[in-house]
Amino acid sequence: MAxxxxxxxxxxxLILAMAGNAVGLGNFLRFxxxxxxNGGGAFIIPYIVCFLLMGIPLLxxxxxxxxxxxxxxxxxxPFILDSMxxxxxxxxxxxxGIFTNLAVAAYYCYLESWTxxxxxxxxxxxxxxxxxxxxxxxxxxxxxxxxxEPIIFWIICLVLNTWILSKGLSGGVExxxxxxxxxxxxxxxxxxxxxxxxxxxxxGAINGGSVGLNFLWTPDFSTIWSPKxxxxxxxxxxxxxxxxxxxxxxxxxxxxxxxxxxxNAMSAGWMNEFVEVVLGAAIIIPISVGYLGVDKVIEMTKxxxxxxxxxxLPFLFEQWGTVLAIICGVFWFGLLFFAGITSSLxxxxxxxxxxxxxxxxxxxxxxxxxxxxxxxxxxxxxxxFNQGVFDEYDYWAGTVSLVVFALAEIILFAxxxxxxxxxxxxxxxxxxxxxxxxxxxxxxxxxxxxxxxxLGALITPAGNDWAGALQNGWVLDNGSIIKQITNSGLKExxxxxxxxxxxxxxDTLTEKKLYINASRxxxxxxxxxxxxxxYIAYRKRIKEGRFV
Amino acid sequence: xxxxxxxxxxxxxxxxTVITGYFFWKVLKTPPRExxxxxxxxxxxxx
Numbered sequence: 107m108a109x110x111x112x113x114x115x116x117x118x119x120l121i122l123a124m125a126g127n128a129v130g131l132g133n134f135l136r137f138x139x140x141x142x143x144n145g146g147g148a149f150i151i152p153y154i155v156c157f158l159l160m161g162i163p164l165l166x167x168x169x170x171x172x173x174x175x176x177x178x179x180x181x182x183x184p185f186i187l188d189s190m191x192x193x194x195x196x197x198x199x200x201x202x203g204i205f206t207n208l209a210v211a212a213y214y215c216y217l218e219s220w221t222x223x224x225x226x227x228x229x230x231x232x233x234x235x236x237x238x239x240x241x242x243x244x245x246x247x248x249x250x251x252x253x254x255e256p257i258i259f260w261i262i263c264l265v266l267n268t269w270i271l272s273k274g275l276s277g278g279v280e281x282x283x284x285x286x287x288x289x290x291x292x293x294x295x296x297x298x299x300x301x302x303x304x305x306x307x308x309x310g311a312i313n314g315g316s317v318g319l320n321f322l323w324t325p326d327f328s329t330i331w332s333p334k335x336x337x338x339x340x341x342x343x344x345x346x347x348x349x350x351x352x353x354x355x356x357x358x359x360x361x362x363x364x365x366x367x368x369x370n371a372m373s374a375g376w377m378n379e380f381v382e383v384v385l386g387a388a389i390i391i392p393i394s395v396g397y398l399g400v401d402k403v404i405e406m407t408k409x410x411x412x413x414x415x416x417x418x419l420p421f422l423f424e425q426w427g428t429v430l431a432i433i434c435g436v437f438w439f440g441l442l443f444f445a446g447i448t449s450s451l452x453x454x455x456x457x458x459x460x461x462x463x464x465x466x467x468x469x470x471x472x473x474x475x476x477x478x479x480x481x482x483x484x485x486x487x488x489x490x491f492n493q494g495v496f497d498e499y500d501y502w503a504g505t506v507s508l509v510v511f512a513l514a515e516i517i518l519f520a521x522x523x524x525x526x527x528x529x530x531x532x533x534x535x536x537x538x539x540x541x542x543x544x545x546x547x548x549x550x551x552x553x554x555x556x557x558x559x560x561l562g563a564l565i566t567p568a569g570n571d572w573a574g575a576l577q578n579g580w581v582l583d584n585g586s587i588i589k590q591i592t593n594s595g596l597k598e599x600x601x602x603x604x605x606x607x608x609x610x611x612x613d614t615l616t617e618k619k620l621y622i623n624a625s626r627x628x629x630x631x632x633x634x635x636x637x638x639x640x641y642i643a644y645r646k647r648i649k650e651g652r653f654v
Numbered sequence: 655x656x657x658x659x660x661x662x663x664x665x666x667x668x669x670x671t672v673i674t675g676y677f678f679w680k681v682l683k684t685p686p687r688e689x690x691x692x693x694x695x696x697x698x699x700x701x
Contacts, residue, residue, distance in 0.1 A: 115695040121681060147662035154666075276694055316655045323659040362692045369684070373677040380674040383669050384678075537684045 112181075112360055112459075112469070117370070119315065123275075123283040124357055125381075126373035126448025128348045131217065133382040133445060137342060137410030138391045141322055142407055144338045145329035148434045150383070152330070152339035156555065157379065161343040163544060163552040164512060168354040169367040169521045170531040176359025178270045181459030183352040184640045187515065190523045197640050199252045199518075200510035203352020204460055205633045207453040208476075209503030210351070211267075213482035213496050214453070216256075218446035219263035220416060221439045223248070228435030231421040234428070242417040249491045260488055261481075267447065268477030271454040272470045275360060286444035287377075293441040294385035300426075300434060301392040307637035309425045311396045318392030321400050333572040337562040340555055345505075346382055347375060350512030353452040356459050368536035381445075389438070390414050398423045416443070464643035475577065483632060486625060493621035502629055506587060509563065520549040550610065563587050593619055 114120040149531055175186025183203025187196040227233060233241055270278040304315035329335045348354065361367060394403045394414055406413055415438075423434045457479070458472030467475070471621040487496040519528050525545045532540050566586035567575030575581065582588055584595030596619050603611040646652075655663075685695060 113694045114692055116693050117681060117686070119695075120693070123679075147659055147666075150666050318665060320655040320659045323663040324656055325658060325662050360692065362690070365687055365692045366684075369677065369680060373674075376670070376674040376677050378668050383670045531677050535687075537680065637656065
């Protein structure tokens with residue numbers, strides 16, 4: 107089958123695509139909520155420290171690994187990792203770099219489709235005249251599949267992603283990034299100005315925009331030494347940069363050895379920080395506090411940023427009158443859509459790269475097969491959203507897998523591949539010279555921080571109270587990985603419902619447990635399936651004499 | 655806004671914006687490498 111040779115069109119296009127890969131819905135919905143829950147303005151100190159000591163080193167490691175593998179003809183992590191050491195098991199660790207992208211894309215495309223749908227409903231004035239409860243109820247009805255509309259928007263979104271992917275890197279992904287990223291920043295700046303200039307008493311606002319900013323940025327320095335805050339900061343940096351996924355390595359594998367990666371990685375990484383810290387912090391919180399007040403926003407952020415973004419903001423935009431409600435709604439959900447699609451496109455490229463390299467598939471075949479897998483794998487997240495399947499994918503594929511893979515890849519890069527070769531690889535063709543201190547950071551500090559993030563998630567103490575756990579004995583939180591595996595939280599809820607004699611709730615929770623366990627088995631099957639493909643590819647390579 | 659919140663916000667925004675701008679400016683100002691490079695759009699350009 108004919109293969110099309112992939113390449114980036116321009117350096118700026120590559121950087122915008124990399125930045126687009128990192129910039130996602132979390133920049134606007136997760137970061138401000140994390141800041142509020144972890145010390146306000148003081149959160150930025152551990153956040154920036156973690157960016158410098160964990161985020162930037164990981165970016166360099168992934169760019170360098172990707173380019174190293176790419177120059178040897180590998181464009182996905184199984185054989186990129188395999189090319190870095192003679193031990194054979196690394197290619198199976200590299201399976202994470204394909205599995206994670208497939209599994210995350212499966213639920214992320216659904217989330218992305220909500221933004222398209224909310225643009226549509228903003229333009230068609232579905233939210234006009236609705237109360238806050240009605241707008242929130244609209245969201246509940248939507249994910250509860252009270253109509254076929256969510257499935258239609260999801261399919262549109264999937265087809266759009268697949269079609270763009272089928273156009274290749276320069277003809278598809280890069281073009282979307284070149285249009286999407288500037289528009290995203292433009293929309294973000296407009297909304298930030300609107301939010302910050304909000305005045306108490308105008309259009310029903312009870313607070314000015316500065317009240318929300320004050321709430322977000324007032325530092326609580328007493329939290330600065332709390333392990334909870336540092337883990338939250340490290341986690342946020344980790345997830346915002348899209349490291350540990352395998353997509354950065356894939357993008358970088360199309361860069362030649364004599365071309366820069368050191369400066370490119372910095373530019374893309376800092377662009378993501380600009381979108382997150384400057385724009386992400388200036389929209390959702392100032393507007394929400396302006397209309398709902400600080401106490402209500404604190405209450406609402408306990409369930410994360412999705413609620414504010416989809417259940418609340420459409421109602422608040424309506425307070426600004428018809429024209430501004432349409433403009434701001436389209437800008438907000440359009441911004442989220444561009445943030446989403448530039449990330450989901452990156453999730454398709456590792457699978458396509460793998461199938462092209464190993465089985466000679468064409469770009470189109472790779473793209474449409476990716477779309478088909480995401481359709482099949484994503485269907486349970488759409489149909490059984492309220493049964494917790496969406497959250498289960500997010501937890502295991504979008505959270506735990508990333509940390510495990512990043513930990514493995516940095517050990518490979520720093521301790522097996524070696525820091526001397528590693529620094530040479532990072533600096534090769536560089537337009538900036540990476541300071542030598544980062545050799546030490548990549549070898550020691552970043553792995554320790556990553557290990558901390560992993561252990562912090564594995565054995566999270568009850569209530570995230572680390573000081574209390576150290577003093578009074580370690581009781582695991584139901585959100586810790588260990589307790590998640592055993593479904594402890596759900597079992598406790600079932601037991602409580604049984605004690606209360608609420609049989610309907612017992613049945614609902616038992617059914618939820620069944621869906622959760624089934625979705626885990628499905629994810630395991632996908633991982634196993636990709637691992638089997640890697641094994642076949644390995645045997646094929648041996649047969650064809652493609653190993654040096 | 656309280657002074658401390660204002661200081662935190664302005665200093666953070668300034669630092670992040672300046673560094674982002676600096677790196678992107680450096681990318682734009684750096685002349686392209688000799689062909690063959692990684693990018694296809696300049697492949698037909700005469701050097």
